[in-house]
Amino acid sequence: MFTLTTRPSLHHLPSSLPRVLLPIVATKRLLSYTAKTSHIPITTPINTRKPFFATPSSPFPNSNLQKRSLHLAPPFLLDHYTPRYLQLSEIDAAKKRSQAYAHLAKCNLCPRKCGVNRFEKTGWCLIGEKAKVNVIAPHFGEEPCIQGHHGSGSVFFSMCNLRCVFCQNHDISHQRNGMDLTPEELGDWYMKLQEVGNVHNINLVTPEHVVPQVALSILHARSQGLRIPIIYNTSSYDSLESLALLDGLVDIYLPDFKVWEPSTSKRLLKADDYAATARESIKAMHAQVGDLCFTGDGIAKSGVLVRHLVMPGLEEEGAKIMRWLAEEVSRDVFVNIMEQYRPSAHVGKVQNKRKTHGGEEEAEGDKKEERRYAEINRAVKGEEVESVRKAAEKAGLWRFCDPPRHDGFNI
Numbered sequence: 001m002f003t004l005t006t007r008p009s010l011h012h013l014p015s016s017l018p019r020v021l022l023p024i025v026a027t028k029r030l031l032s033y034t035a036k037t038s039h040i041p042i043t044t045p046i047n048t049r050k051p052f053f054a055t056p057s058s059p060f061p062n063s064n065l066q067k068r069s070l071h072l073a074p075p076f077l078l079d080h081y082t083p084r085y086l087q088l089s090e091i092d093a094a095k096k097r098s099q100a101y102a103h104l105a106k107c108n109l110c111p112r113k114c115g116v117n118r119f120e121k122t123g124w125c126l127i128g129e130k131a132k133v134n135v136i137a138p139h140f141g142e143e144p145c146i147q148g149h150h151g152s153g154s155v156f157f158s159m160c161n162l163r164c165v166f167c168q169n170h171d172i173s174h175q176r177n178g179m180d181l182t183p184e185e186l187g188d189w190y191m192k193l194q195e196v197g198n199v200h201n202i203n204l205v206t207p208e209h210v211v212p213q214v215a216l217s218i219l220h221a222r223s224q225g226l227r228i229p230i231i232y233n234t235s236s237y238d239s240l241e242s243l244a245l246l247d248g249l250v251d252i253y254l255p256d257f258k259v260w261e262p263s264t265s266k267r268l269l270k271a272d273d274y275a276a277t278a279r280e281s282i283k284a285m286h287a288q289v290g291d292l293c294f295t296g297d298g299i300a301k302s303g304v305l306v307r308h309l310v311m312p313g314l315e316e317e318g319a320k321i322m323r324w325l326a327e328e329v330s331r332d333v334f335v336n337i338m339e340q341y342r343p344s345a346h347v348g349k350v351q352n353k354r355k356t357h358g359g360e361e362e363a364e365g366d367k368k369e370e371r372r373y374a375e376i377n378r379a380v381k382g383e384e385v386e387s388v389r390k391a392a393e394k395a396g397l398w399r400f401c402d403p404p405r406h407d408g409f410n411i
Contacts, residue, residue: 080295081302084289100216113239133155133179136156139151144401146254146300152231155190155205157172167344167345168342184217184220187226188224200229212245229301230249238277257325305401308388310338315388319388337385
């Protein structure tokens with residue numbers, strides 16, 4: 001942030017000066033003005049400066065505007081943006097198609113590496129050749145820079161390669177509900193979202209287990225006239241092979257880094273290698289697209305936006321995630337520290353009655369009713385969220401998804 005000071009007028013030079021000296025005096029005043037305002041970084045693009053306009057009470061521009069603050073971050077502003085998939089050559093696009101079919105024939109899309117032939121049967125994710133889609137619609141529940149004014153064109157895929165006991169989208173990610181779509185049909189839906197919904201982007205939600213279908217659908221939509229950015233909205237439980245297939249097709253990566261400790265991920269996510277995989281995946285994502293960048297309308301176009309859902313009693317793990325992001329990824333990474341956790345899915349359910357040594361079930365009054373995953377069976381506290389935020393700031397992170405302190409988007 002910096003301050004622009006209005007330039008002193010050069011039209012009020014002493015009339016008594018000889019005309020030949022006027023240019024010399026004007027030059028001296030310009031040099032004096034430059035020296036006073038030399039705190040303005042010369043690296044700031046001139047097109048980020050907004051012009052001053054006359055107001056009804058002030059017919060002359062700049063007459064009562066001495067200074068103003070700019071809330072823009074020039075290094076992360078783009079004059080215009082062309083989606084990465086539009087920059088692929090036809091040869092590279094053909095290679096992507098071939099690789100996608102190879103992945104389906106021997107699945108290695110996530111660290112579970114089932115190795116099954118998805119054309120014939122399903123693996124851990126229970127999804128075969130076609131993607132199963134639960135919801136396709138403009139979505140207004142994302143970050144302001146993602147949803148904008150017209151919404152994000154979200155495609156919610158059914159099932160997942162994780163089994164989070166607290167899943168906030170349990171009815172979608174843990175159940176095989178929805179319609180089976182070929183890559184071509186999926187790509188046609190992208191076009192409907194663009195042309196009819198007028199959305200800012202295509203937001204692929206929980207797509208880790210259908211990456212080949214996603215890659216093929218993007219290439220199909222490209223041939224049909226798709227021209228908006230692609231968002232890969234992931235749990236971060238991706239394989240490097242999967243991310244390599246997406247390189248050149250995805251513009252924005254939206255990874256969710258959930259927990260840090262293997263013991264926690266084993267109990268709550270059913271994947272003890274989650275944190276190690278997430279670290280590897282997020283580094284690969286950042287290497288592809290870099291830090292989050294925007295166009296002047298405040299809509300994100302390219303880069304990585306990391307989410308972290310603060311959970312009850314796990315604020316120390318959140319702090320470790322923030323420190324890792326700052327030290328190993330980038331201090332300029334855009335972070336959304338989320339506080340909307342609620343007990344869901346299997347959390348808080350009554351545990352089944354246990355049988356005694358004699359083979360008889362315990363009576364209801366014999367044992368106190370116990371709830372599953374009781375340690376996270378509550379809402380997150382404000383001080384827990386604040387603890388993670390302070391840890392992030394202490395680590396050097398500064399780009400957060402906060403309400404802007406000015407009119408417009410926070411970019």
